[in-house]
Amino acid sequence: MKVSTKVEFGIIALADIAINSNNGKAVSIAGISERHNISAKYLEHILIALKQANLIRGQKGARGGYVLARPSDKITFFDIINALDITILSGSYIDDSQDNSSFKTTVNECLWDKMNLYLQDFVKKITLADVAEQCRTANSENEYMYYI
């Protein structure tokens, strides 16, 4: 499925915060930007969206940054994706009021609605903790490789 950079970068940023905010230390945009080569200015917008969805908390001022608003195993990808792009998991389909038949309504009901529920089911089961864990191990293996 095609996903926007906003969603993709948002997930990377959250995984980064989950991993790098040890003992409550806030993670800065500059840090995330450097670690993953993502424009800091662009990240701002993305993190604000995540903040507005109450997934992270921002701390202003020097030594500021972001921390997760709740434990990573309590943040599902349903939460994350919805925070960044409302169109992915909820269906706003084609207007069916002008259809002479009821085909559009039928297709919405027996295909798209079901598909949405199915998708939602999937992303509700995966948490940020799951993915962050994978990122952590993959990254440490990566670092190990450099020293061989």
Place this chain on the structure above:
Amino acid sequence: MKVSTKVEFGIIALADIAINSNNGKAVSIAGISERHNISAKYLEHILIALKQANLIRGQKGARGGYVLARPSDKITFFDIINALDITILSGSYIDDSQDNSSFKTTVNECLWDKMNLYLQDFVKKITLADVAEQCRTANSENEYMYYI
């Protein structure tokens, strides 16, 4: 999930052809256009895409139109959706070559790839016959209502 009008209209058109091509009679763009209030000119492009994917066959000339290239129970929504929008079911994600970590790769693998397979599983199980059947009954109920 957000779907383009191209996908939506393509499905309507296929359901219409499945229902209205009784005894091999070709279904014209003009007919589909009228029955569902969809621009005929726009439908042209959509039907050409479906034809190129070998889901329908076109017949030129007077009394021409389109027929299904194979029985409707042999056409899955995997086929249909891929014919109309290749981005929906196959993931071409963000470039991960510039990432200093391996986060992007990890997220692709443990989220998007899995999600795609999951989605593909779903749409491979639903055939055009299933949806056309629903459209047929919903539409006949609809017509019935008008005469009460």
Place this chain on the structure above:
DNA sequence: ACTTATCCTAGTAAGTCAATAGGTTTAATA
């Protein structure tokens, strides 16, 4: 005070979407 960071509002270039326009080709039929 100074620095470091988030927060906030605008703007913009490039790309995609949803059509529209105008013609060519092919086949049935009168």
Place this chain on the structure above:
DNA sequence: TATTAAACCTATTGACTTACTAGGATAAGT
């Protein structure tokens, strides 16, 4: 065989969305 009805083909366009960038205001630690 002329007419007509249809698919087929190529190009264009306006509106919208995406993926940023710019420039500042605000807040907090040193």
